Structure formats: C-alpha cells, structure tokens
Amino acid sequence: ERADKLGQSLTKIPYKDTFWKGTTRTRPRNGTLNKLAGIDYKQLTLGHKLNENQSGELWKGRWQGNDIVIKVMKVRDWTTRKSRDFNEEYPKACSHTSLSSRIFSHPNVLPLLGACQSPPAPHPIIITHWMPYGSLYNVLHEGTNFVVDQMQAVKFALDIARGMAFLHTLEPLIPRHHLNSRSIMIDEDMTARLSMADVKFSFQCPGRMYAPAWVAPEALQKKAEEINRRSADMWSFAVLLWELVTREVPFADLSNMEIGSPVALEGLRPTIPPGISPHICKLMKICMNEDPAKRPKFDMIVPILEKMQEK
Secondary structure: HHHOOOOOOOOOOOOOOOHHOOOOOOOOHHHHHHHHHEOHHHHHOOOOOOOOEEEEEEEEOOOOOOOOEEEEEOOOOOHHHHHHHHHHHEEEEEEEHHHHHHHHHOOOEEEEOOOEEEEOOOOOEEEEEEOOOOOOHHHHHHOOOOOOOOHHHHHHHHHHHHHHHOOOOOOOOOOOOOOHHHHHHOOOOEEEEEEEOOOOOOOOOOOOOOOOOOOOOOHHOOHHHHOOHHHHHHHHHHHHHEEEHOOOOOOOOOOHHHHHHHHHOOHHHHHHOOOHHHHHHHHHHHOOOOOOHHHHOOOHHHHHHHHHHHO
C-alpha cells in the first residue's frame, strides 16, 4: 500500500540471467524476492548529475515512470570477484532474508529499488527513491525552504531511533551501515528514513572511515568484528542529536583526516552549547557514554523521545 501511495510501480521487473551470476547461495525461499531487485540498465533514463565524489556519481533519473536516484560507483580494478560480491551483497539492502517484506514496509527505512551493472564498462549501479528534500545533511546545513526547530529536531530523532531499533533486530546486522546525517533521507512528508543506498560494499575501500565525525571512538581504533556495532551506532546517534539541536556540522573546522585520531585517542568531543534543552542534553550524554556497554539500546530511547515529542 505504501509503495502504491508513493507512486512506485508495482510491476514485476523482467528477470535477466546476467544479473544473477554468483547468487546461487541465496536461500531458495528468498530467491524470487531477490530476483526482483535486478534492473535492466536499458530501462534507466539518466537526467542531470546531482553530485560527484571519489566513490562515484549521483544522478537524478527515471525508471518505470518514477523519479529515482541513480548511484554510479567508481571502483578500481573491477574484477569477476568484485562483480560476484556486488551481486551477492546488494539484494540484502533491498530485502533482508525472511524480513524482506518488513524492511520494505518500515516507514523509517529506505530500501534500494534494485541494482545492475552498466555496459560497456562494468560500473556497479544502485537505484533508490528520489527524495525531494535530499539528506538530513542537506536540510540542516545546505539551505532548504524550512527551519528545523526543536519540535522538528525531536521528530527527526524519533524517526531515526525507530529505524535503528528495527535494523538492530536483524540477525545478522546489515554490514557496513554507518549512521550519519548524509545517510538519512528526508521524505516528502518530512519523515526521516535510513538509506540503504549508503550501505558500503565489501570492495569499497575496506577499513576506510567515510565520516569519522559521527564514528564512535572504539570503532575508529578497532576492527569492525572487535566492537559492539549496536553500541557504536548509539554513539553516532548522539552526534546526530547534537547536530539536530545545534544545526552545525560536527568538527566543521577539521578535515576527515584531522578528526579520526583526536576522537579515538585524545578525547575530542562535540561541545554542547548553552541553551540546549536539558532533556535532550541529558539524553545526548547518556548515548555518548565513554563506556560502550553503558550506552542504551534504541528500543529504550524511543519511548523517551516519544515523551519529549508529547511535551
């Protein structure tokens, strides 16, 4: 119903064998759903370029009569192995094993519409919904038509917490999902949604931190498998809370290269300015506890934010 309401086409996409090399390990019960994620490159219409950086290009486009965002990834030395990894990994951001229908229907998660590889040069491409307001980062820092007051900030925080509470129920967790204001999209009805298009693939600069300002100190120091991902995500949420109420970019005067080490080793933290709501200030400090084991879980802070919203 939600897909229909948002104007998404519910037409099945023709199954093409070439998209599915290397996906034989997908569970049979999930196979049909995953096959729907394979998109024919010829069906895509590229409009204008929205952005370009080291990891690729972002285009506005059309597919099956809908406005979409097309992400063309730049990958060095595209190999058969990387192609296989891509084909195995992207369906997980479209649907997640037996929870596939839930990830599509959750109001605070924005799944991929699908993916393909573009001929003649094999660039991996992922396709997601067009969001007119762009990301939370765009809304807070790059000038849009509205001001994010405290009430709207709490609403966004609640949306994000609900989305993360859901993602944290998944087993295994979606790998390489990093929470920051660029990976949260704002829907036309002002709902914040966690973008699965920003989940990194295993072949994308392994070990590189794309947005260290939002990353927990322990995650900057240790390997992904050595940390508690759920606790690290809560730290990222605390930085987002700070960003929502200050309307500032965390550590804006420093480059990414200058942020990692001071946060990890020297105690660099966002400074909470005076005038911030004491309730939000207290929640921020709880979520940013230096001891990862003492940070709350998202399902614990959802009711706290709901009470703040009522006030």
